[in-house]
Amino acid sequence: MSIRLTNISKKFGQFQALSPLNLDIQEGEMIGLLGPSGSGKTTLLRIIAGLEGADSGQIQFGNRDVTQVHVRERRVGFVFQNYALFRHMTVADNVAFGLEVMPKKQRPSAAEIHKRVTQLLETVQLGHLAQRYPEQLSGGQKQRIALARALATQPEVLLLDEPFGALDAKVRKELRRWLRSLHDELKFTSVFVTHDQDEALELSDRVVVMSNGHIEQINTPAELYSHPNSRFVFDFLGNVNVFEASWQQKRWENGQAFLTPPEQQTLQQDGVLYVRSHELALSNKPNSQANLPFNIVAMTPIGAEVRLELAPHGWHSEELWEAKFTHHNLQELGLQKGSVVYATPRTAYFFGAQGESSPTRLSWPFLTPGSLAFDI
Ligand SMILES: Nc1ncnc2c1ncn2[C@@H]1O[C@H](COP(=O)(O)OP(=O)(O)OP(=O)(O)O)[C@@H](O)[C@H]1O
Structure with a gap:
């Protein structure tokens, strides 16, 4: 699913969190939003998800104008930094959650849900932990489950907000590679937020560098590195x-x-x-x-x-x-x-x-x- 943002802006009170900006994301692309704290990355991600309304502009998913479409109808998967798993549910029930709460007409049968959950747990290589509870998992395992849960409803767009931010360096690196190969295999469109330049450069097809609510530069990691177009991008890439x-x-x-x-x-x-x-x-x-x-x-x-x-x-x-x-x-x-x-x-x-x-x-x-x- 391609995503087109046209003229998107956002103010919180008098504060301009996003200046009018445009962004075109191709179907199947993995886009990293990179920038310092407060540059507007999360706000932009939340606007794409429909968790936040923009003050101006238009959002299209493919040919569909979703600007006024409710978050539930946008069919996006969302992964947060802090896992946000339900503590009282087993791993399998967490993954099944998005399917169980579908309106009756769209909801798959119990057998179909069971099959899909089993497959997803295999995909994230945690099938053996299906009956555990979140508190019995490591941080990296929790985050894989959060991903499996986000993918359960087969979204065409996956949005991730600092998905590996709370993990230690080694686990982060493993999960990055794993997410990239999962993305290549399942071919969803992904947008993720990070303030870690290595993460953005390693994972993204293109990186969007943000500062003060606007886009400084959009390019492939290699081009960004060899042709930074401003002092800000240069400084930020370290x-x-x-x-x-x-x-x-x-x-x-x-x-x-x-x-x-x-x-x-x-x-x-x-x-x-x-x-x-x-x-x-x-x-x-x-x-x-x-x-x-x-x-x-x-x-x-x-x-x-x-x-x-x-x-x-x-x-x-x-x-x-x-x-x-x-x-x-x-x-x-x-x-x-x-x-x-x-x-x-x-x-x-x-x-x-x-x-x-x-x-x-x-x-x-x-x-x-x-x-x-x-x-x-
Ligand atoms: N609900 C809100 N009310 C008021 N101000 C907000 C709100 N949400 C975000 N902001 C402000 O908008 C700016 C952009 O915030 P945002 O969370 O998008 O930045 P970010 O680039 O994701 O930063 P970080 O890396 O620290 O998460 C910040 O100055 C923030 O304080």
């Missing part, structure tokens, strides 16, 4: 290093540090350069492309990588910079906590001070310490 750049004749400067633009670039103005932590090379001396001196203040192994925290040396940055390397790379470089190093970006994104919101992507030839043809 871990960027910021170089406040003042244009001085042929290069960007900040204190004693400088960066020379790639040859073909003609961005001769002040601005801000954003550099991702894994797009930095380090060396024990500067070169003609970059003179970005740092003190290494911390080296933290995180799984297969080591994260370096770098304090600018002789220039200013609001925050420490971060660089990521494999253990092997780092050994080759022979770096120690406390040493001074020079960073050279491979790629950076330039936001001009003149206010244009989309950045220019800058790409330099990759310089390794041994191949610095133009060391200074």
Whole structure:
């Protein structure tokens, strides 16, 4: 079932929770609503569900205008963060609930309900827990049951509000993969809310990035990562290093540090350069492309990588910079906590001070310490 939102807005009193926004969701797509707390994700999800009315605009499911249609008639499945299972009912009865309360004419027979519940419990791989009560389940199991319950009425749209928010990191990851494969198998259209960028990037076909009640950008995870269209999206997708750049004749400067633009670039103005932590090379001396001196203040192994925290040396940055390397790379470089190093970006994104919101992507030839043809 495709979903089309046209001109949807919502105010709570004087507060504009959603500015008029448009969103087209394809049939069978999995859409992640990502944004900081208060950006309007849950409000938008509740409006799609029919749990909240919009102040303006139209909602279509396929060709059907559902703007005025009651939540019960919209045929959506809903999963909340806090499971919302009925405590006094067994797992099987919880899953059967949506079917049992159907109007008599539409309700399947008792035998059909039993069959469907059994199948759903198999799908969520919890058939053996059918006679347990919610309090006898782990958080991850409860959330799978909540999903089975939401799917029992065979909705064409599944809406999930921070479905894995209350679970620990490992269970979250398992359930994410599991939800994605269930989605691919059953082919319903899903919209889920999250403030976890990894979750949004891993699960979604497209991510809708929200801030202050409007949509900042909609794109596939890969495109969002390679072409963030605003500083907000860049910041929100995490871990960027910021170089406040003042244009001085042929290069960007900040204190004693400088960066020379790639040859073909003609961005001769002040601005801000954003550099991702894994797009930095380090060396024990500067070169003609970059003179970005740092003190290494911390080296933290995180799984297969080591994260370096770098304090600018002789220039200013609001925050420490971060660089990521494999253990092997780092050994080759022979770096120690406390040493001074020079960073050279491979790629950076330039936001001009003149206010244009989309950045220019800058790409330099990759310089390794041994191949610095133009060391200074
Ligand atoms: N019923 C309500 N009455 C008044 N204000 C509300 C109501 N529901 C939401 N808001 C406000 O609207 C804004 C958007 O809320 P919403 O829950 O949609 O944000 P969110 O992006 O889902 O945030 P979170 O990640 O914290 O859940 C918030 O500032 C919130 O305080």
